[in-house]
Amino acid sequence: MSNNDSYQTPLSSRYASKEMSSLFSMKNRYSTWRKLxxxxxxxxxxxxxxxITDEALEQLKAHQEITDDEIAEATKQEAIVRHDVMSHVHVYGLTAPAAAGIIHLGATSCFVTDNADLIFLRDGLDILIPKLVNVIDRLSQFALKYKDLPVLGWTHFQPAQLTTVGKRATLWIQELLWxxxxxxxxRDDLGLRGVKGTTGTQASFLSLFEGNHDKVEQLDERVVELLGFDYAYPCTGQTYSRKIDVxxxxxxxxxxxTAHKFAxxxxxxxxxxxxEEPFEKSQIGSSAMAYKRNPMRSERICxxxxxxxxxxxxxxxxxxxQWFERTLDDSAIRRVSLPGAFLTADIVLSTLLNVVSxxxxxxxxxxxxIAAELPFMATENIIMAMVQRGGDRQQCHEEIRVLSHQAAQVVKEQxxxxDLIERIKxxxxxxxxxxxxxxxxxxxxFVGRAPEQTEKFVxxxxxxxxxxxxxxxxxxGFQLAV
Structure with missing residues (x-):
């Protein structure tokens, strides 16, 4: 069966970057298990x-990257034993026969599944953060470029006091900085589950080291060090707390x-x-209305x-x-939500990068x-100028009120x-x-300190x-969404 004959998630097949798709691929997942x-x-x-012999370690190291054939063999084995981790233990043992008897020694399935997930969360954030940095940087350049350009502000999507195009961009940037x-x-808070055993008590490892508590603690610390983390969570059940996912x-x-608001x-x-967002020279906005320039990237972001x-x-x-030390009703949903969240965030950031660029x-x-709305906003300035030249504020207010209503009638009813300024003239x-x-x-x-605020902020x-x-x-090398 080809990919065209079965459902493929558009997150990976249509939108997400190769690096993020690869991170959550089956090949990387099973290779990470072998690394663990x-x-x-x-x-x-x-x-x-x-x-554990030197030969065993040499064979394990030489075959950390799983092959497509080995994945296929593990899938066949899983159909027999109905256990994904044990099927891969079996296949890894066939590949590294000198290590077949010591693979997974003292460990529970969550040693590989949970620690691997934490590695993916860390590496996924390492993919997202540079993209977000570049979105902020390019949008900041945009803000400086247009810091002085007055634009009509909107409150309640009704015309309001003027701001500048650059100052409006700082509102987007500030949220992106957060x-x-x-x-x-x-990312910095992430640790490993480490080496904790079946219910988090390390009982199997205590037995392996014949009751030596110090060696069990050293084992936990050494595995964490070898895998490039700063620490392991001190307390776990069979799994790391799912609050980490939260x-x-x-x-x-x-x-x-933030992205939805911007878009x-x-x-x-x-x-x-x-x-407008970028619009390619040969891009088609509508299949029927040839003149249209639909904001399709921003719509995708939303x-x-x-x-x-x-x-x-x-x-x-x-x-x-989650019940007590663990329950399995977390497994299936996490297979969907964790990769889904990272793939989606990757797509959103790639598309944002395209738009702000x-x-x-x-x-x-x-x-x-501005010209259509500014006369109404300028009325107070005109009143103050008249008063400075000896006019009566109350009389001036009434005169300009009448003219303003006449001008508004022309705009709304006709x-x-x-034409308020012409009426004043x-x-x-x-x-x-x-x-x-x-x-x-x-x-x-009319823009207050908008230019100065923008420049200082950036x-x-x-x-x-x-x-x-x-x-x-x-x-x-960033993949810009198109």
Missing amino acids: WYNLAVAEKELGITQ DLRNLQRA DVLAPLASLGC TDVRLLANLKEM SLSRHLQSCFQDATQTASV GLVVYPKVIERR GGDN NTPYFKPVHDDLDKLLDPST NKTVAKALEPYKKMINQE
Whole structure:
């Protein structure tokens, strides 16, 4: 049966990067099991288990990378014994016959399954973090480029006080910085389950070392060291606590929130024709409406970000229903939710990287929209200018209120342009400020400290946050979603 004859998840077949798909592949999973068995044997031999020979270690080391044929053989064996780990112990023993009798010595299945999962969580975060760093870096360049460009702000999706395009981008960047902090924290907090035995008591290893508690502790520490971790969780049942999955998937779900918000803003701005995601020269927006430039990348981000957030619920619900030292109802869902969350986060970040690397801004459209709304916002400035020239504030307020309502009627009922300024220019009462109207309507005077805030935020806050990741910035080889 070819791949075309069976369901393939689009997470791996259509969207995710090769490195993330490879990380959660069956070949990498089973090869990681072999790496764990090899390092366990190395540590046990170092601590005096004489049954483990140099030849056994040499054979285990030489065959840590599992082959397709060995995976097929293990699948056949699993159909007989109905146990995935023992089927692989059997096949590894056939491949490394000198070690057949000592593979998995003293261990339980969770020695390989749980420790492998923790390795995948760590390595998965190591794939995601550089992509997030580059999203932040490129969006920060965008913010600086457009820090001075006034744009209409929106509250309740109603016209509000002006901001700048760059200042709006800082709102996106700030949330991404929090995501970076959360992902790094989760990565740094990860430990191994280590060598704990069937219910976490290390009883089998205590027996293996004839009651020597010190050697059991040294074994745990040595295996952790050989596998590149800083520590093992001091207390486990048969499995590591599934709250660890919660701690890892929580920042991924939070990233999904940030990505969804950003992509939604881009979609709304695309409708306003103020800003667009990249659109390829030969890209087709619609099969029927040839003129369309649909924000399909941002829509993909929104779609998959919702799924990313839902994976977190799998983790919390699974952690909450574990019984005592373990129960097996965590197994099947974790096979789905853990790879699914990382593959989805990988896709979201790759697509974000594509979008922020090619955002298109349309200043003339922005200028036209400001011109349509700014006269109403400038009324207070006009009133203050009139008062400074001897006018009565209450009378001025009434005069401009009447003109504003007339202009609003033209816009709302007749579909015309906002002609408030023309009405002011044609009203003798406002003659003292006629020569100052252009200055009073300069959009750059309505953005407050937006340019300064943007520049300070990028050059200080962002620069400080990205300093530890400088070598990751502008790396070649990222797969940009298309």
